[in-house]
Amino acid sequence: MTTFTTEDLNNAIAGAEQQGDDDKDYKQAYLGDAIRFQMKRDGKRFWAGDNISEYIKPEERRLLIDEAAEAFETVLDRLLIDRENDPNSKGTARRLAKMYFNEIMAGRYESAPDATAFPNDSEDRYEGMLVVRSELRSMCSHHHQPVVGIAYIGIVAAQKLIGLSKYTRIAQWCARRGTLQEELCNDITREITRATGSSNVAVYIQAVHGCCENRGIMAHSSLTQTTVLTGSFKTDPGAKKEFFDNIKLQQEFAPR
Numbered sequence: 001m002t003t004f005t006t007e008d009l010n011n012a013i014a015g016a017e018q019q020g021d022d023d024k025d026y027k028q029a030y031l032g033d034a035i036r037f038q039m040k041r042d043g044k045r046f047w048a049g050d051n052i053s054e055y056i057k058p059e060e061r062r063l064l065i066d067e068a069a070e071a072f073e074t075v076l077d078r079l080l081i082d083r084e085n086d087p088n089s090k091g092t093a094r095r096l097a098k099m100y101f102n103e104i105m106a107g108r109y110e111s112a113p114d115a116t117a118f119p120n121d122s123e124d125r126y127e128g129m130l131v132v133r134s135e136l137r138s139m140c141s142h143h144h145q146p147v148v149g150i151a152y153i154g155i156v157a158a159q160k161l162i163g164l165s166k167y168t169r170i171a172q173w174c175a176r177r178g179t180l181q182e183e184l185c186n187d188i189t190r191e192i193t194r195a196t197g198s199s200n201v202a203v204y205i206q207a208v209h210g211c212c213e214n215r216g217i218m219a220h221s222s223l224t225q226t227t228v229l230t231g232s233f234k235t236d237p238g239a240k241k242e243f244f245d246n247i248k249l250q251q252e253f254a255p256r
């Protein structure tokens with residue numbers, strides 16, 4: 001667990017002051033600034049799709065939400081929305097801050113789901129393919145618009161197995177961030193590989209993107225498909241075919 005010191009806080013304030021912020025009211029040190037300072041110092045990447053849970057103590061989340069709520073108030077003011085008199089906009093700044101930290105970007109601030117592995121090394125061990133269908137809710141980093149879809153996760157069982165629900169928990173943990181679908185497909189593949197120890201992992205995602213539906217080209221029937229294949233899924237055409245045949249069976253079973 002990384003912690004920040006008073007010196008870090010002071011440095012964060014000094015840094016903000018050097019940037020020309022000579023407002024005399026600017027006396028408060030933001031925890032968010034101290035954490036950003038520390039991540040920069042450590043060379044820790046903190047892009048929208050990165051998990052930064054190691055830098056945030058659980059009890060610090062409340063203060064970070066307070067700070068974000070204050071910043072969202074400024075955004076609403078700049079958008080010329082009357083958050084004092086409009087009853088629907090009164091609590092919006094805080095609702096946004098809580099939603100980002102606790103829901104739509106929770107996968108940045110929470111550590112990886114616990115995925116206990118069970119041995120799969122007895123004589124009658126399972127050696128076949130497993131395909132798990134996981135519903136995803138994500139958000140694009142570019143526009144903060146919703147990404148809604150399904151991930152199909154395929155693995156060839158290795159020396160250990162994880163509980164079926166863990167595939168979806170891991171996929172959702174990766175998805176609850178600001179992502180690109182291509183990156184999300186890579187992230188889920190990497191985390192499933194890590195949790196299962198299998199070097200044969202495949203992930204296929206199909207999703208609709210709010211940034212194509214609600215704005216821009218306003219395409220209401222667009223669907224984006226991405227695939228990552230590793231190990232035998234990549235080298236063995238039979239395994240690849242079995243994976244996609246299983247996906248078709250799943251889609252017949254539960255169309256969307």
Ligand SMILES: [Zn+2]
Nearest residue numbers: 140142143211
């Ligand atoms: Zn977008």
